Amino acid sequence: MSVPTDESPVTAAMLAIGDELLSGRTKDANIAHLAATMTAVGIDLKEVRIVADDEAAIVEAVDALRKRYRYVFTSGGIGPTHDDITADAIARAFGVPCRHDDRAMAVLAEHYRGRGVAFTEARQRMARMPEGSEPIENRVSKAPGFRIGNVHVMAGVPSVFQAMLDAVLPTLQTGGTVHARAIASPFGEGDIAAPLAEIQKEHPKVSIGSYPRFRDRNFSLEIVLRSRDEAALAAAEDAVRDMLEHR
Amino acid sequence: MSVPTDESPVTAAMLAIGDELLSGRTKDANIAHLAATMTAVGIDLKEVRIVADDEAAIVEAVDALRKRYRYVFTSGGIGPTHDDITADAIARAFGVPCRHDDRAMAVLAEHYRGRGVAFTEARQRMARMPEGSEPIENRVSKAPGFRIGNVHVMAGVPSVFQAMLDAVLPTLQTGGTVHARAIASPFGEGDIAAPLAEIQKEHPKVSIGSYPRFRDRNFSLEIVLRSRDEAALAAAEDAVRDMLEHR
Known part of the structure; x- marks a missing residue:
């Protein structure tokens, strides 16, 4: 997206x-x-x-x-x-x-x-x-x-x-800077996909991506939030961190 | 090509x-x-x-x-x-x-x-x-x-x-294997472009590419020959090596 x-x-x-x-x-x-x-x-x-x-x-x-x-x-x-x-x-x-x-x-x-x-x-x-x-x-x-x-x-x-x-x-004509936050998730994608989709719906100004890595036989997961609107980005970041803390 | x-x-x-x-x-x-x-x-x-x-x-x-x-x-x-x-x-x-x-x-x-x-x-x-x-x-x-x-x-x-x-x-249906030869050129592209183009014309079954690199303030040049026809490839390789030797 x-x-x-x-x-x-x-x-x-x-x-x-x-x-x-x-x-x-x-x-x-x-x-x-x-x-x-x-x-x-x-x-x-x-x-x-x-x-x-x-x-x-x-x-x-x-x-x-x-x-x-x-x-x-x-x-x-x-x-x-x-x-x-x-x-x-x-x-x-x-x-x-x-x-x-x-x-x-x-x-x-x-x-x-x-x-x-x-x-x-x-x-x-x-x-x-x-x-x-x-x-x-x-x-x-x-x-x-x-x-x-x-x-x-x-x-x-x-x-x-x-x-x-x-x-x-x-x-070049340039656009507004895209700000990003990366959050490491202790949970796999399958455990947080539903609440993450809800957060995406509630924060339409922010693009939320989920990026698994597989290394040394272990998966890790990074959630990346991107937006041109810093306030909207901060609100979405709070929502993701809150969701991860309360699982 | x-x-x-x-x-x-x-x-x-x-x-x-x-x-x-x-x-x-x-x-x-x-x-x-x-x-x-x-x-x-x-x-x-x-x-x-x-x-x-x-x-x-x-x-x-x-x-x-x-x-x-x-x-x-x-x-x-x-x-x-x-x-x-x-x-x-x-x-x-x-x-x-x-x-x-x-x-x-x-x-x-x-x-x-x-x-x-x-x-x-x-x-x-x-x-x-x-x-x-x-x-x-x-x-x-x-x-x-x-x-x-x-x-x-x-x-x-x-x-x-x-x-x-x-x-x-x-x-998958696979094709004939592409064979390749890489030749390091002691000359720059500008010095061998004309004879290399001639060799390409004379060897239509071979694709000849020329790849400069710039590292540590020095250019180096690699000539790469590719073909599905090993005999054609060998002939083109001889022609390139001969050209480089006689410059």
């Missing part, structure tokens, strides 16, 4: 792009980072998709997401090699040509000149973006991401993804 | 369900496990989606995925509490009622009797599944998952998800 809100929330979706995520070779680290960052600034991450380095799959997913959510963030596929097809796919989704961006070319030319490295045609590929895009700064390795419309196209390497997200954050 | 195949590949998709994945509170562990398992048995995982504990979102995603891929695997939302709505959502997607399954009720009744724990109405909720489902065994904590049509509904707790996937695997 999404966190209830009085005002219309700012929504976001993510599209992680890359064969290596779907083959199991690489364990994605960007989804969790984006999720935590969106929560911290009060934006509701509503959906994530992972697709392969496949143009049709990228186009379809980005089109579905950009029409539905306020912001879309993509990761992966913007390097210089033949399997980096994200910029072309995004251009196709927006129906515009993909071309070398002058600003990105200047940044990269200077970067490689400074390192004494040839600014090859392959490296110039990293300056390609759909017409009408704005570059997203990359303080880690220079090759920029880009924003077109509400879609932010960023790198798959986690340190670069994070740097690009840092660069993007000040440009 | 998907791994090319002569025969029609067996495809799969995953739907991970849970607010906690989108808020950043929980880092998903099931996607990477499913991805590695599918690769090991030769099934192509083509798409993953993550949605909240929201019936409409679950219904829409599962409907989109089940019509497009041979198998769908879901994780999360099948416990006894009010926020566990996956069984109802899947029933709605299939247009059938959700009801207590006699086999699941028997397994759970015996389990709780043996532990001297009350088989509460909340715990009985874990025996609910869409009409026409087959239970999926859970050797960790007994409460079963279920399969309806091509959709396999499994728990979100990783040890339980893994146990359920183990139970499901023998029932």
Whole structure:
């Protein structure tokens, strides 16, 4: 259940792009980072998709997401090699040509000149973006991401993804902060499900989740309350603690 | 790029369900496990989606995925509490009622009797599944998952998800195994992108990916070759190694 809100929330979706995520070779680290960052600034991450380095799959997913959510963030596929097809796919989704961006070319030319490295045609590929895009700064390795419309196209390497997200954050409309409380339950879900459901009904401004863990042959249970309304959150927390104390 | 195949590949998709994945509170562990398992048995995982504990979102995603891929695997939302709505959502997607399954009720009744724990109405909720489902065994904590049509509904707790996937695997049609080779490149992507693209063109049965990492202020590059055809894979590997040696 999404966190209830009085005002219309700012929504976001993510599209992680890359064969290596779907083959199991690489364990994605960007989804969790984006999720935590969106929560911290009060934006509701509503959906994530992972697709392969496949143009049709990228186009379809980005089109579905950009029409539905306020912001879309993509990761992966913007390097210089033949399997980096994200910029072309995004251009196709927006129906515009993909071309070398002058600003990105200047940044990269200077970067490689400074390192004494040839600014090859392959490296110039990293300056390609759909017409009408704005570059997203990359303080880690220079090759920029880009924003077109509400879609932010960023790198798959986690340190670069994070740097690009840092660069993007000040440009985003943010929502009210979501506050959270976690309460350890000494009882299993089956023992408290009924009273917990009652508390959820009585506290509609709070989203109450119940998260069991199984470790070392033992279950533990955490009850998590989330709300943008601190008073409503405190009242729901009291109700849950009272329920747990009197079982 | 998907791994090319002569025969029609067996495809799969995953739907991970849970607010906690989108808020950043929980880092998903099931996607990477499913991805590695599918690769090991030769099934192509083509798409993953993550949605909240929201019936409409679950219904829409599962409907989109089940019509497009041979198998769908879901994780999360099948416990006894009010926020566990996956069984109802899947029933709605299939247009059938959700009801207590006699086999699941028997397994759970015996389990709780043996532990001297009350088989509460909340715990009985874990025996609910869409009409026409087959239970999926859970050797960790007994409460079963279920399969309806091509959709396999499994728990979100990783040890339980893994146990359920183990139970499901023998029932799946599997494809030819995908073989992989990883080659460390002493050169950056920008230096080898052009010859690597040539090699990709000359070896259409092999999928060639290039994966940079940035750690401790240093980039490293791994070239990964994947194919169901071992001879084609060996030829492409020779071509890549030869290219790297003669730069």
